[in-house]
Amino acid sequence: MIGLLVGVPLLGAAVLLCGGRRLDRTGHWLGTLLAAVSFAIGAALFASMLGEDAESRAMHSKLFSWVPVEGFQADVAFQLDQLSMTFVLLITGVGTLIHLYSVGYMEHDPGRRRFFGYLNLFLAAMLLLVLADNYLLLYVGWEGVGLASYLLIGFWQHKPTAATAAKKAFIVNRVGDAGLAIAIFLMFTTFGTFAFAPVLSSAGDASEGQLTAIGLMLLLAACGKSAQVPLQSWLGDAMEGPTPVSALIHAATMVTAGVYLITRSGAIFNGAPDAQLVVVVVGAVTLLFGAIVGCAKDDIKKALAGSTMSQIGYMILAAGLGPIGYAFAIMHLVTHGFFKAGLFLGAGSVMHGMNDEVDMRRYGGLRKYMPVTFVTFGLGYLAIIGFPGLSGFFSKDQIIEAAFAKGGTEGWILGAVTLLGAAITAYYMTRVMLMTFFGEERWRQAPTPSPAEPDVEPAAETRGEHAEPHPHESPKVMTIPMIVLAFGSVFAGGIFKAGDSFVNWLEPVTAFEHGHSPVSATTVTAATVVSLVIGVGAAWFQYGRKPVPVVAPRGNLLTRAARRDLLQDDFNHVVLVSGGTHLTRSLVYVDHKVVDGAVNGTAATFGGLSGRLRRLQNGFARSYAVSMFGGAAVLIAATLLMRAV
């Protein structure tokens, strides 16, 4: 049963990718159907799980022994507990909705069948990731989603920017993957195994140093996959992919895998306070980093990508707090899955109606033309900024509270950072909202077509060329998923919060402790609301009160830096890319001149030597006679000498 969960979308991927052109007409519905089947299986398992006691809900199923080598046992085995179940429902649920949405979004794309094949492949890999019962199988899913992400970011391969972004995402992720691999090596040398159950239950036996090392390596992996500082640079570029991909992979599911990894490995982190501290710091830094970047971007998807980074920063931070935070990290993860997917789909819907224009400075006043998109996007917006009563409010509020509960100076700093983050979130999301749906209709006055890539042939997705856009609402097949997600954005948080049902649900897996916050819950809530108001107010002051210029003003130093992703890419470019290029070039030179030069030099030495010796063969019989006499004389002399001795 659990195997089917992974198997169904995998089958879909295989059929769609190998099926050839015959499936071009029906392939997208097949893909969507299989995603839905997978969701149905997940729901059935969920129902049966609810029927059990909280203590005995975890299921385990071993399919076969994968790599049996002396002392090294890796099985293909699944483990479905409450944590995995939460993810399964999120992945298949949101996944199905996004499949449905893509049917409309990708309607005119010639590669639609391939697109659905990749989406199914992604679902399979992501499910494998959360269902694996050991770290090696998790690693398979981990790289599998990386592959799906690579294929989907680079889906429009004819665009060099997309191909580059895809490659960058994969390679940056590989750095994180290397961290996961090393973590597995460490587990193997420490515990002799890397299956979750034995490793996590005997984590206490290992020394703190070992646990810290494992924890840091796991964190490196999480940083890669979840776009946390310092491996965050790929996420912004990943927006080159089709928007449904950004919604599913780069907002709702794959990028949250890092949070899953840390929560799953809770037992390791609990024994390694230093590693936890680093996790918290990474989360806090990314939280602000992403938020600042989100404030400066004019590209709607990149602004949302910055927001995703920032929100995942919240989750990582919560996960770093230990048992007081795990459940809230996952809770925010789920609600974020709803509202961020909804926001991205909304953005996609806007782009769909606007000739794939992504620059928010060329939007404005769209609420009249796209009412459904406006309402669903608006609900998602209210949820993400934490408007009281909506999903984001409950989950984010809990994290802020837990941050204060960390205790000591750290607690105060973290609490302040999370509050500041909440204010900035409110600011940049309000900015997006105002620039897109309110204000003047700036697309009418667009002076020149957007200078995307002048030397590239018109991309397949630019359907209307560069004529003046005619904003229109998207078809039903696209709006229905948005509406469903909007419902989730509104109610999920409240349902989870009611009677602490979510915390109780996860408690057998992640354990839960009530944090003891130095400030009361009411105060935290009040502070959250205040920071929210400040953020919204500031944004309105800047973008709502006065018209938005179509051409971005130069901005201050921070804005300019934030537009360039706070110079992270420039750093990468200067240090890694050009450094690496020089290194490889000089190594090619060294290989040719030094290593191969030594070989050819040896050959040339012998060649030269024989060239010299050849001269002795001069054709004069008399000189041969001389050497013969000389040789004879030497021989005789040697013989006599030997005699004498």
Next chain:
Amino acid sequence: MSPINYVYLAALLFTIGAAGVLIRRNAIVVFMCIELMLNAANLTLVAFSRMHGNLDGQIMAFFVMVVAAAEVVVGLAIIVMLYRARHSASVDDASLMKL
């Protein structure tokens, strides 16, 4: 007379022959010098045979004579042909056998 004097004579003849081979260019003269060396060798063989009372050396000398006779036939023929072809009997002119 002591047989050792024959050995001295042979050494002298051999040296003359060797010097001739090394110094002279005319093929005929070089050839004669080789004969001189061969005969010097024969003389030593016979002399040592006499000194040691063993006939092996004398037998060997006969062999050498036979081989030398054969060599004269072949060698002179080559020189004659060479002269016909090049109108020269200089050994240095025939230095084509080189790399």
Next chain:
Amino acid sequence: MSFPLLTVTAALPAVGAVATAAVPAAKRTAAKWLALVFSLATLVLAAVVLARFDPDGARYQLTESHAWISDFGVRYELGVDGIGAALMALTALLIPFVIGAGWHDADQVEGEPTHRRWRPTQGFFALILAVEAMVLVSFAATDVFLFYIFFEAMLIPMYFLIGGFGDRAHAAGEEEGAKQRSYAAVKFLLYNLAGGLIMLAAVIGLFVVSSDSLGEGTFSLPELLRARANGDLTMSTSTERLLFLGFFVAFAIKAPLWPLHTWLPNAMGEATAPVAVLITAVVDKVGTFAMLRFCLGLFPNASSWATPVVIGLALVSVLYGALLAVGQRDIKRLVAYASISHFGFIILGVFAMTSQGQSGATLYMVFHGISTAALMLVAGFLISRRGSRLIADYGGVQKVAPVLAGTFLVGGLATLSLPGLAPFVSEFLVLVGTYSRYPVAGIIATAGIILAALYVLVLYQRTMTGPVRKPEIEGMPDLKVRELAVVAPLVALLLFLGVFPKPLSEIVNPAVEHTLSDVQKKDPKPQHPVADHNKWFDYKPAGHGGGDHE
């Protein structure tokens, strides 16, 4: 006396080579089919070898032994352990694909002499089969001298394959191409011959040592190992080290290990893609195989003595090969440098002296063979369409030939060891095995997997993605049926063995345990071993009890 299965398996392609060479000049196509049939028949026999091999049985199975040169104790002795059986299967598996991929590589071209005795097509396929026969004997030989003969003899057909059959279109023009080709062939020959001569000295030395301490000299590996284990065969430390080096240098050239690698990029670059596959996927494997079989078994102390240096060189190979691959402008040379990086991994696994490392290394040999074959053969198809090996001459192929691009990507992903494809299993085992004994080396080698992603994806991006800018690309046809028939099974195998490598690893494991006991090494124990693995399947976090629900 039982049926000499190994001899027949190895002799069949030899017979095929003679038969193919004897096909009349005009019947080129018949020669191709004949070669293909012989290679497939060999594959069947190799499958029988694999099936007959009993993992729980004796160390060397299907043994045959006949006196050959009794004065020097040379015997015709064959026998396979799990490692040999797996590699024989790999060889027999790849040759039909090599033949299929090279179907038109030796066709008649315009202006070629049509002399009655001029038979390049026949020669090409006969030479491939000859190489197969020699490689099979090398994998099966348990007599050191017999192994040596075939190890060296392999060079002759390889020399002609590299020097005689290059890509038709050469970037530097026809004449310059021929010059570079013959340079590559001569370099291959001389380099390997030099290694072989050093090995010959060591082989003779081994005979002297064995006749000194056993009374009667022998080359038989099982006997030598037995004597070694009993303590009958003794040699001084310095002798052992010298002999080890003699063998090791020859194998390191063949493998190839940095800094003895420079012949490989030339040879693989100039040879046609199928021949390049033959070099890297089949012939070079003899080198790493022989390290495992001869160096470790015969000279355990010297192997331990040399381990730090070898591990260091292997690490350099891993990173250096990968970095150079990134810097290449020529597709085939890129694959060659990638292979150097992979051979670094194999040697790392062999000398890590752990069961994971050596099992991983053996699996790596097999899986690398398949993955490189997939990548290189598709690259060959690509090159034959455009007539250029330069990466810069491509771009946007994905748009015009999606199947070609797709298979190329799968081959590339296998090369970068994506989980789910076979090479991942072996690479991970090698890394785990290395890490458990040499943590620093393990971590450095892990950096190799990042670089692998870099060179593969850069190659893919530059050749396959982007807009179609060149007219030659626009009309490029997708894979034909023959080409698809060559690539599809390889891709399927990569997937299957990535998910289910167990049948192979079960055959390999006992052989690795034997090798480890030869060198008297035990796996490092985990610091905090988890007592009983299986009882944890009922585990519930936080100490709760619970049941199993499947």
